[in-house]
Amino acid sequence: MTAEREAEFDFTHPFYQTGLAIGVPREDSAGILRSLGALLSWQFLSLVAGLGLLLLAVGSLLWLVERRRNAEQFGGSPAQGIGASFWWAAVTMTTVGYGDKAPVTLAGRLIALVWMFAGLIMVASFTAAITSALTVSNLQRQINGPRDLPGLRVATVADTASAQYLTEQRIEQARYPDLPTAMRAVADGAADAVVYDQPLLQYRNRELGERRLDILRNTFAEQLYAFALPAGSELRGPLAQEVLRVTESAEWQSLMDAYLGHR
Incomplete structure (x- = not known):
């Protein structure tokens, strides 16, 4: 959910609050080799x-x-x-x-x-x-947050909120066509870190297997996820109620863990 998108769409109640996060090489693959x-x-x-x-x-x-x-x-x-x-x-x-x-x-x-x-x-x-x-x-x-990114090789995905954030912060970036490619660049040593939406980093990280990254817990440039509907859509009310019902249920956390894993 952004102000620019709200001008074009109607959003339901947010179902997930997150932000940008940083993925770095796993510590167990560094050490002596580094x-x-x-x-x-x-x-x-x-x-x-x-x-x-x-x-x-x-x-x-x-x-x-x-x-x-x-x-x-x-x-x-x-x-x-x-x-x-x-x-x-x-x-x-x-x-x-x-x-x-x-x-x-x-x-x-x-x-x-x-x-x-x-x-x-x-x-x-x-x-x-x-x-x-x-x-x-x-x-x-030793990357603990966005303040440690200047001067490093930072990977991200072109034409996204993460690329815009890095540009605004004047952080040098290498833009990749998709998230898995950017994450593999970090795993291969072609980049020092990857910046992207935290839940998507978590989800794609599970697909990397032994090459998976460490996703830092702290987020920045906070974001809200919601369903976008045509302006004036009659579905906004029913969908908003359903979002609240699901997110308030006991199964919601289990559902997130199933898709995103435990950090």
Whole structure:
């Protein structure tokens, strides 16, 4: 029931009061998989690759200055020498410092001194990157209401009250042709949440089986459901009375549970 529709139709007494709701991925399908997904993101993998190249560059530089005067530790073939230097750069950066390899030349020790201090910064930056990736991933799924939607990928159905609400709130949305498609987008990870009428979300959610979503209990943009009739219809009175009789009966809640399930 809306003011715009009331101008064109006559409504019976409302038989259901609801509102828009939010569907999110089930918690039991998140957890470790979500964290792994964050660590396997392109941004994080790029950071790891960059760190590996930096270790290789520092190791190669040390190998160039140590390979002749320190052949016992960094000698052998270029692959062996650079491999040993790469190992030294890694354990030095992480402040583990096994002591199995150490530069002996002045240039090598200067490189080691600079790398020790740089390693402290590198470890701190890398730790911060891991923490940020995991935190952002978890925060993106901690949706408790409409205030948490800005900045997320929100799915809805085109030309509906939910799409209009998201537009009015300036929330970026991906519009799908129907509700099951929008809900499957959330289940597949293509969207972070779906916004639609709560009872329809509940009803369609039962059809998703193991891919079903978690439907948040709280509703917003409250709505009333009623039967729409032609203006001046003689059926409005009898239907309104029947609506009141049914909704006041003891079987009404059981009927809703049969169609919508228990939340």
